[in-house]
Amino acid sequence: MKIIPFLLLTAVFAQAGAGEAMPNLPPEPVVVRVLRAAPMIQAAAAQLRAEEAHRQRLEAGTHEWTLRVGRQQRRELMPSGGNERYSEWNAALERPLRLPGKGALDATIGAAGVAIAETGLGDARHETSRSLLRGWFTWLKESATSAQWEQQASLLTRQNQTVQRRQQLGDAARLEAVQSAAAQAQAEAQVAQARARLRMAEEELRQRFPGLPLELPKTIAEPQVLGGNEREWIAAVLEHNHELAVAVGETRRAQLLADRARSERLPDPTVGVQLSRERDGNERVLGAYISIPLPGGARYAASDAAFAQAEAWAQREAMIRQKVTAEAATLYHAATAAFPGWQAAHSAAEHLTRSADMSARAYQLGEGNLAEMLAARRLANDAELAARQARLEALELRYRLLLDAHQLWDLDGD
Numbered sequence: 001m002k003i004i005p006f007l008l009l010t011a012v013f014a015q016a017g018a019g020e021a022m023p024n025l026p027p028e029p030v031v032v033r034v035l036r037a038a039p040m041i042q043a044a045a046a047q048l049r050a051e052e053a054h055r056q057r058l059e060a061g062t063h064e065w066t067l068r069v070g071r072q073q074r075r076e077l078m079p080s081g082g083n084e085r086y087s088e089w090n091a092a093l094e095r096p097l098r099l100p101g102k103g104a105l106d107a108t109i110g111a112a113g114v115a116i117a118e119t120g121l122g123d124a125r126h127e128t129s130r131s132l133l134r135g136w137f138t139w140l141k142e143s144a145t146s147a148q149w150e151q152q153a154s155l156l157t158r159q160n161q162t163v164q165r166r167q168q169l170g171d172a173a174r175l176e177a178v179q180s181a182a183a184q185a186q187a188e189a190q191v192a193q194a195r196a197r198l199r200m201a202e203e204e205l206r207q208r209f210p211g212l213p214l215e216l217p218k219t220i221a222e223p224q225v226l227g228g229n230e231r232e233w234i235a236a237v238l239e240h241n242h243e244l245a246v247a248v249g250e251t252r253r254a255q256l257l258a259d260r261a262r263s264e265r266l267p268d269p270t271v272g273v274q275l276s277r278e279r280d281g282n283e284r285v286l287g288a289y290i291s292i293p294l295p296g297g298a299r300y301a302a303s304d305a306a307f308a309q310a311e312a313w314a315q316r317e318a319m320i321r322q323k324v325t326a327e328a329a330t331l332y333h334a335a336t337a338a339f340p341g342w343q344a345a346h347s348a349a350e351h352l353t354r355s356a357d358m359s360a361r362a363y364q365l366g367e368g369n370l371a372e373m374l375a376a377r378r379l380a381n382d383a384e385l386a387a388r389q390a391r392l393e394a395l396e397l398r399y400r401l402l403l404d405a406h407q408l409w410d411l412d413g414d
Helices: 003-016 028-036 039-060 102-168 174-208 230-240 242-263 297-364 370-404
Strands: 066-077 083-096 270-278 283-291
Touching (some): 028 102, 039 102, 102 242, 102 370, 174 370, 230 297, 297 370
Antiparallel strands (some): 066 083, 270 283
């Protein structure tokens, strides 16, 4: 199992070539700094500190010394009819004793809670990293969409100017001028919508991850074929999945709590010493005592409930393992299929763009009509949009798989 991450890392960096290992991503030191300041991670770190204090409490135990002090007046009737009064006091010091074995169980339960909190901190880092990666690629996709529509609007603007001049010279029908202006207006409307979505994606990143530099890359890297097979990737994801690790930890803690509840069927005794001064000090009493609660049905019911909870957590663990395995397999197949999907979309965009250029030249030479040219340009634009989105989708899916396998950023560093 431990050799799998090394093999995958070797494949990943072999694919990256001589250039940047992880192109089109923000620099890792910046990501680490931004994630460290995220509220979700800060909350998980605080929860870890709370669990460490809870462990100390369990190790120390809740049994404490109790001091009882009392004062009383004794009145004694005499045979002669008078009475005698005496000032008396008493004091006792007592403490419950944790039976052997219970202390070790409490310490183990505390350590299990700390381990779960540490895993929870890792899960917070991972989930925040997922959100950052998702938001980052949403921003890149909206940027690509905006750029493509701006390019399309620019082409249609020039085309409309040409048609307008031809219509003024009587070389184009008024219908063609109306069609050309309509196509330009539609493209400009799409540009406005794309820019609005880009601003929203940018603002979401800026608000959720302050300090993350939003600089668009000069180029978008070509996707790479995913190395490794399904079994290796699923094993790598399961090995590093925090949700599953938390479920495993909770199952273990529930089993420990069940053992602890069973040990409580035998109550802890209380031992103490007492000292009393009676009859104005004429009598002094020193003694020791022990008290043992008599167990009732509530203790047995609590033990049975704890074992049922442990069984429930075992079933939740199995459910989460199935879910994580299915999600890892789905992500692997999506990342694998994204590469040929991008290739097909890229090829289609190239062919349709050439077709649109040929239609434009034919129209300029008077061998075609405007409607055919506009239709060809619209198909080429849609294909180019799909190709850009497919390229970014392939990159995102690959990075998402690397992230889930803990091979993208150092998520567990301090």
